[in-house]
Amino acid sequence: MVGVSVGEQNFIKGGIAQDLRTDGRKRLTYRDIYLETGVIPQANGSARVRIGGTDVIASVKAEIGRPSSLQPDKGKVAVFIDCSPTAEPTFGGRGGEELSSELALALQVCLLGGKSGAGAGINLSSLLIKEGRVCWDLYIDGLVISSDGNLLDALGAAIKAALTNTAIPKVQVSAEVADDEQPEIDISDEEYQQFDTSSVPVIVTLTKVGNHYIVDATAEEESQMSSAVSISVNRAGHICGLTKRGGSGLDPSVILDMISVAKHVSETLMNNLDSKISAAEACEDES
Numbered sequence: 631m632v633g634v635s636v637g638e639q640n641f642i643k644g645g646i647a648q649d650l651r652t653d654g655r656k657r658l659t660y661r662d663i664y665l666e667t668g669v670i671p672q673a674n675g676s677a678r679v680r681i682g683g684t685d686v687i688a689s690v691k692a693e694i695g696r697p698s699s700l701q702p703d704k705g706k707v708a709v710f711i712d713c714s715p716t717a718e719p720t721f722g723g724r725g726g727e728e729l730s731s732e733l734a735l736a737l738q739v740c741l742l743g744g745k746s747g748a749g750a751g752i753n754l755s756s757l758l759i760k761e762g763r764v765c766w767d768l769y770i771d772g773l774v775i776s777s778d779g780n781l782l783d784a785l786g787a788a789i790k791a792a793l794t795n796t797a798i799p800k801v802q803v804s805a806e807v808a809d810d811e812q813p814e815i816d817i818s819d820e821e822y823q824q825f826d827t828s829s830v831p832v833i834v835t836l837t838k839v840g841n842h843y844i845v846d847a848t849a850e851e852e853s854q855m856s857s858a859v860s861i862s863v864n865r866a867g868h869i870c871g872l873t874k875r876g877g878s879g880l881d882p883s884v885i886l887d888m889i890s891v892a893k894h895v896s897e898t899l900m901n902n903l904d905s906k907i908s909a910a911e912a913c914e915d916e917s
Contacts, residue, residue: 634853642854643840651844651851658895660846663787665906667795668914675796675825677910679788681846683778688770688788690796690825694815695767697758705757705765709737711772711785718777732875733772736782740833740862740871741789751831751862751870752793760803763813768796779848782860786833791907793830795914797822831862831870832899834892838878843888845895859888863896 634642645651655661661682670676673689680686695706711733713721721729741751757766770792772785800821804814837847837858844851847858857876864870869889874880880888 634850638850639854642851646839646842646844646851653848655846657842657844658891660899660902663902663906665787665791665903665910667791667907667910673792674798675792675794677788677791677795677907679784679791681780681784681787682848683776684780684784685775686781686784686788687773687775688785688792690789690792691769691771692796692798693767693769694759694801694817695765696812697762697765701754702762703758704754705759705767707742707752707754707757707768707770709734709741709770709772709789711737711774713774713777716775721774721777733781733785736860736873736875737770737772737785737789737833739873740782740786740860741831743871751829751864753826753829756826759801759815760813764801764803764815766798777849779850779852780835780846783833783835783846786831786862787903790827790830790832790903791910793825794827794907795911796825798825829864829866829870831864832896832903833860833862834895834899835860836888836892838876838880843891859885859892861889861892861896863893863900865900867893867897869893 642652649656664680666678668676669678669687670689674692675690678687697704711730713726713730715721715726759765770789774781800818800823802816834845835858836843836845837852837855839851839854855876856878857880860873862870
């Protein structure tokens with residue numbers, strides 16, 4: 631929890647009202663983004679993202695699994711988040727557990743369209759090996775190293791970069807077997823395929839402070855918010871998911887305006903992230 635005096639509160643709110651935030655940014659401007667891929671060699675894919683003082687790592691681990699009976703033609707993805715107590719003292723104990731669960735659920739909605747998988751930004755069908763029998767299970771783990779606001783956007787960016795960095799082994803399935811038997815599979819140690827990230831969205835969180843909303847809020851700015859809406863948008867401009875936090879209600883017309891703004895902001899953010907991911911991958915190949 632950030633302690634902010636009354637004078638600082640007025641300074642933060644006054645600056646946002648005048649479109650000049652305390653760090654010199656305009657309301658719809660992100661802080662500089664630092665991105666690195668391949669930071670965890672043991673994972674199938676990984677990335678580290680720093681946005682200002684917020685520092686997060688995401689890793690992807692692929693394991694052979696069995697499709698669910700409700701979605702026999704798709705693989706499965708699970709998201710887990712760990713908020714390190716070193717990032718923020720309040721992350722120790724239940725505070726960290728509750729925030730980890732909240733972030734994991736929000737990412738599930740933004741990236742996977744919720745538990746149903748409807749509108750998923752991650753193509754679950756690409757994880758299928760044999761319908762109803764064998765699939766890839768992706769375990770996405772996020773770690774918050776330090777926190778200075780806008781955790782969800784940072785984690786979403788790290789996950790997108792980690793998925794781009796993910797290489798999945800090619801698999802050969804044995805000949806047909808009885809329906810009640812699991813087919814034998816041969817996992818290649820040499821041939822890999824890149825994970826399809828063409829539909830993976832970016833997450834844009836609009837934080838309402840006073841009568842205005844801002845992107846990439848710092849921890850101090852978040853301490854003055856009345857509500858925040860996180861919207862995931864893919865490259866085609868389609869909304870993949872939306873979540874809200876904060877006790878203050880929002881008029882539907884305001885939410886529609888937020889969606890319009892998020893679509894506009896997401897285009898710049900997507901291009902920026904794609905450029906940084908390509909540069910990070912090139913550096914990794916050279917090392």
